[in-house]
Amino acid sequence: MSQDFTAVITGGNKGIGADLAKRMLADGYRVVSVARRAPDFSHERLSSVEADLLDADAVSQAAKEIAATHQVTHFVQNAGLIWPNLIEDAKPDDITGLAQLHLGSALTLLQAFLPAMKERRFGRVIFNGSRAALGAKTRTAYGASKAGMVGMARTWALELAPHQITVNVVAPGPILTDNFWGIIPKGSQQEAELASRIPVGRLGEVEDVTNAFMFFADPKSGFVTGQTLYVCGGASVGSLQI
Template identity: 40%
Template sequence: MDARKVLVTGASGGIGRAIAQRLTDDGYQIINIDLVEPRNPVSGEVWIKADLTNVEEARTALEPLVKSGDVLRIVNNAGFIRPATLENTSIEDFQAVVDLNLRAPILVTQALMPAMRQAKFGRVVNISSRASLGKELRTAYSATKAGMLGMTRTWAMEAAADGVTVNAIGPGPIATELFLSGNPPDSPKTRQIMETIPVKRMGTPEDIAHAVASLIDDRAGYITGQVLYVCGGMTAGISHTA
């Protein structure tokens, strides 16, 4: 088995692209399931075009990976936001966010978990969000990202005896290309956001990629069921309860 393969969903841009680059630099081969083709593929990258909100399309995309049985690391990164107040959150938008942010990670992890159990080794990293703790205009998004934390802890307990670790990362404000397109660095809104961050800067996609690289490593076998907030200290004063 080639234990150096990593499936990263939604790796064609933003945080996913930074994860793909960092893990490639660390010697892994990236398998990227995304509806959009990466503009700058990393060395050895395999791109599988698929809409993960479509159950049959997702299963078809995963089928060759299941048959190969050698993909023992997953980064469930694909996700999106439909920002709206509670009153303006439509059931259709809510369902769309659930389909990608929650159902897709279930489909992906279900498909590849048997190979991990058989190999007595596996790494799963779920990309959640600081918004799981609550954020305005994020009813659908915060609900799914909080749900991802519950799944992370549950999967960790179920898979631990087989050498499979499952952890989550909760990014704070990250200066992705999409974020910066609506929030220029010198805008009052962006400066206001930075004032709420103890380290007084926006996070970068590379900050998240570094955290992923740590948890995906062979040597991270004693860390499971945890959430690591990569948020510049924004959650430091928040009390976390089960």
């Protein structure tokens, strides 16, 4: 059945997005990656649109291009940046920039894909959120935009439910990706100490997040919408500070 599915994944060229793209391709999906650079892997059912999601005009052009050539059934807003700063160093431009990347680009892309989803009476919209939406030091802009995803997803879930289109959020905790290692040195004592504070005793792997995305993507998950699933090893429970 997944032979009939086409998934658009922002940031599908690396990290979580690339792993999800490969999983979906293995399951028979057609996949379109939208990112500044094309994936470094190939597949007969993989295509790529290069666009900077911080650029609203570029996103609009990419949305039109994809909608004109694909009947999109799954949209995964995965691309993300952190831009960490303490309050004293944070700038309003950080907030507006990440709001465009995480929220504005998602709106523009989904608007282009909705007609096909509504006509088919099926769709899956999934955000890559973050445990940082619950609060994390140096995450003024990142935490704000990721928390915004939750509110936007719940709103979209209500509007799109009559069309059998679900909207959900996967909210990872610390996951071993380039984004993570850009802040915490790979193999460092800091990394080990953080892992020891996670209730399950380890940091997350990319596959942990992909598994959650695939649950929401499944056509059998049509009774689950407007939800946020934390993939964090228990870090969202209680008062643990990571």
